[in-house]
Amino acid sequence: MTEPVDILILSNGPGEITTWVRPVVKALRQELGDERSQMRISVVLSPCPNASGKEAAIAMSYPEVDRVQAAEHFWQFLLWGKTWENWDWRDRGVVVFLGGDQIFPVVIGKKLGYRTVVYAEWDARWHKWIDRFGVMQAKVSERVSPKYAHKFTVVGDLMVEAQTNITQKTTLNTEIIGLLPGSKAAKLSQGVPLCLAVAEYIHAKRPQTKFVIPVAPTLDLLTLASFADPEKNPFVKVFGSSSAVLVESDIPVLKTETGLCVELCRENPAHELLSHCSICLTTVGANTAELGALAVPMIVVIPTQQLDAMRSWDGLPGLLANLPVVGSTFAKAINWLVLSRKGLLAWPNIWAKAEIVPELVGKLQPQEVAEIFLDFLTHPEKLDDMRNKLRSARGESGAAQKLATLVREEIS
Structure with missing residues (x-):
């Protein structure tokens, strides 16, 4: 490079920050x-809608990153x-899209006079105005007009980069089941007691089994434990689980x-731990994408005892479901509509357009869920x-480096 340049990364949620932004800034x-x-x-x-509020701090912790602006200031930046x-901007630069709405790099690239590179996992838009697309799989560009085909390069799967630094799996004497009840109150109220009830049933049949919860970075342990207290969470009795208390030690449980005893892991991201799990119990959301990228078997549960619990849908539905006052009403309506169509709610199933991982929807009973695990x-x-099916549903590795190459080409 003969002139100094700015690379502007556009991103949004916690999954994108940890599994897309992290490997790409290293590769850049x-x-x-x-x-x-x-x-x-x-x-x-x-x-x-899935944001925890700590995304800016996580991005700023990456040594490759020079400066970060939090989401609450985004609309001012997009409009004006x-x-x-009041950051300064160099004359030359590239806007790299790693999450959000693909119209954002179009608008911001024009305002700054920068080239634009979009990572497109499943869908690529605004072909006329975006300079380059790095796509996960060739089928993303199948319906593109031939006059824009030169803009598309298959780079592979950024989610697979999550496995890059994970040590080779070793044969463990202990059978591990990961429990991922969620990170927000709406999911935790059902997720924690359901997970604990399922774990107790399995443990009675297979006492050698170890259970772990990878705790979200936004969740403190006392808050997590409160969802296992029947005095604070009525769903403990609904699912028939025992109450549980937090025991602080070197490894809290x-x-x-x-x-x-269910171990609580504070490591984030918990890829090393998850990679050693035989199978996981999770609800819908970014967790299913992360587990799918790691090729970790899972059973996905969507309990409907509290229909407004799922407020983590992408796009406009997610924003409506999280509105103050009326959000609960929107959430119930959206979830009823989504669940009524059945199937393909977990990311691996959406990728494969088939049910690779079981999706259990309804007023779930812990014993029924546990019997599926035991099978x-x-x-x-x-x-x-x-x-094997999870691995085949994703793209090839090396996406971060290939995406960095596209950025270099656009600078040149």
Whole structure:
């Protein structure tokens, strides 16, 4: 590079920040160098219904990133081209889209006079106005007009990059089940007691099994434990689970009345832990994408005892479901409409357009869910089949480096 450039990363939710932005900024530094006077990396976040509020802090913790603007200041930047801290911009640069709405790089690229590179996982839009697309699979560009075909390059799957630094799986004597009840109150109120009730049932049949909860970075342990307290959460009695208390130690645990201890893991992202799980219990959302990228078998539960619990849909439905006062009403209506169509709610199933991982929807009973787990655990060939299907549903690895190459080409 003869002139200094700015790289502007546009992103939004926690999944994108940890599994897309992290590997891409590393690859950009490897491809274009670490000299900040020559290349500066900025991250601007847009609103996301799944956001935890800590996305800006997570992005700023990456040593490759120079500056970050939080989502609450996004609309001012989109409309007027001014950041909250009135950042300066170099004459040359590239806008890299890694989450949000694909119209954002079109608008911001025009305002700054920068080239635009979009990572398109399943859908690519605004072909006329975007300069380059790095797509997960070739089928993303199948319906593109031939006059725009030169803009498309298959780079592979950024989610697969999550596995890059994970050590080779080792054969463990302990059978591990991961429990992912959610990160927000609406999901936790059902997710925690359901997970604990399922775990207690399995543990009674297979006492050698170990259970772990990867705790979301936005969730403190006392809050998590409160959802296992029948005095604070009526769904503990609804699902018939024992109450549980937090036991603080080197490895904190939730201990139920029956003596079951569920370990709480604060590592984030918890890819190393999840990669050693035989199978996981999770609800819909970004967790299913993360587990799918790691090829970890899972059972996805969508309990409908509280219909407004799921408020993490993408796009306009997610925004409506999280509105103050009326959000609960919207959430119930949206969830009723979505659930009535049945199937393909978990990301791996959406990718494959088939039910790779079981989706259990309805007024779920813990014993019924647990029996499905026991069937998989006693038939490991079924788990192997699910792992293989999860791997085949995703794209190839190396996407971050290939995307960085596209950015370099646009700079040139």
